[in-house]
Amino acid sequence: MYKRQFIRLFGRSAIAFGAMLATKMKAQAEAPYRYDQSPAFYRIKLGDFEVTAIHDGSLQFDPRQLLRDETGELSSALNETLVDPRVVTISVSGFLVNTGKQLILVDAGTGGWWGGPTLGKLLVNLRAAGYKPEEVDTVLLTHLHPDHVGGITTLSGASVFSNADVRMSQIESDFWLSAKVAAKATENERGFFKIARAVSAPYLASGRWRPFAPSDRLSDGIEVVPLPGHTPGQVGYEFTSVGQRLFIMGDVVHVAEVQFKHPEIGVAFDGDQKTAVGQRERLLKRLVAQNILLAGPHLPFPTFGRIRKDGDRGYAWVPVSYADTPFFK
Numbered sequence: 001m002y003k004r005q006f007i008r009l010f011g012r013s014a015i016a017f018g019a020m021l022a023t024k025m026k027a028q029a030e031a032p033y034r035y036d037q038s039p040a041f042y043r044i045k046l047g048d049f050e051v052t053a054i055h056d057g058s059l060q061f062d063p064r065q066l067l068r069d070e071t072g073e074l075s076s077a078l079n080e081t082l083v084d085p086r087v088v089t090i091s092v093s094g095f096l097v098n099t100g101k102q103l104i105l106v107d108a109g110t111g112g113w114w115g116g117p118t119l120g121k122l123l124v125n126l127r128a129a130g131y132k133p134e135e136v137d138t139v140l141l142t143h144l145h146p147d148h149v150g151g152i153t154t155l156s157g158a159s160v161f162s163n164a165d166v167r168m169s170q171i172e173s174d175f176w177l178s179a180k181v182a183a184k185a186t187e188n189e190r191g192f193f194k195i196a197r198a199v200s201a202p203y204l205a206s207g208r209w210r211p212f213a214p215s216d217r218l219s220d221g222i223e224v225v226p227l228p229g230h231t232p233g234q235v236g237y238e239f240t241s242v243g244q245r246l247f248i249m250g251d252v253v254h255v256a257e258v259q260f261k262h263p264e265i266g267v268a269f270d271g272d273q274k275t276a277v278g279q280r281e282r283l284l285k286r287l288v289a290q291n292i293l294l295a296g297p298h299l300p301f302p303t304f305g306r307i308r309k310d311g312d313r314g315y316a317w318v319p320v321s322y323a324d325t326p327f328f329k
């Protein structure tokens with residue numbers, strides 16, 4: 001009896017001691033919180049092309065500051081579509097297209113010129129994806145806002161893509177590099193003109209800033225599609241290989257959760273909001289009708305997906321699921 005009592009008592013003490021020790025060990029093993037994520041790139045195969053989305057970072061906005069709506073439905077749209085109607089997270093990405101003959105980068109991220117420290121990681125992620133900036137043959141720009149063009153040049157003014165031609169529509173180049181247009185810009189917009197001038201300088205000096213006319217053919221499997229509205233000379237690029245098509249759209253949709261379902265809602269960065277809304281409605285209609293795979297510099301990473309008709313006026317975003325091999329069927 002005494003023995004059994006002893007075991008019971010000792011057992012209880014041992015458990016209590018063990019628990020005390022575990023608490024102490026846990027306290028000793030306490031690790032600091034980490035706020036970084038993994039390098040972000042994501043590859044798909046498009047026919048014979050390999051397309052890698054390269055993340056530049058992300059930025060959070062108050063959706064009421066970012067979005068513009070004239071139909072009076074913004075509040076209900078935010079409540080219906082967002083995890084938290086007070087905040088939207090916007091990704092910034094570029095796209096590396098390896099055609100087998102050429103390495104093409106579509107949009108280059110911010111390069112630290114705009115948006116703060118949560119952006120500007122495109123170069124680190126491009127290297128993590130297995131490429132070097134000097135291997136890039138061509139940089140194609142959708143438009144000249146700093147979160148698309150900033151990454152081509154370092155803050156000290158050196159070209160990042162030392163062997164690449166940088167190409168964009170002639171209208172876009174003329175607009176952002178015009179001293180006359182810049183002089184008429186508001187205080188807010190003036191910074192964008194300054195950055196466009198600064199980052200284009202080393203490429204202009206070496207003859208590698210090469211605007212194209214709407215009728216120019218860039219190369220096999222790449223078609224330029226004018227998308228004016230967000231900026232005067234914005235374009236998208238349609239890539240085709242072995243019958244598979246991918247459209248990289250520029251800034252036609254910034255907030256996927258809200259603007260696919262409500263294409264009538266614009267953003268504060270749209271230069272001509274009415275034209276931008278019309279452009280979005282036309283493009284989404286065509287992409288659905290032709291069932292073209294879509295990617296966009298501000299779509300939620302890894303940015304690839306299709307859209308489907310949803311209701312009378314809206315669309316649903318159907319993203320690809322993360323896969324460990326770069327296949328897309």
Ligand SMILES: [Zn+2]
Nearest residue numbers: 145230251269
């Ligand atoms: Zn833009």
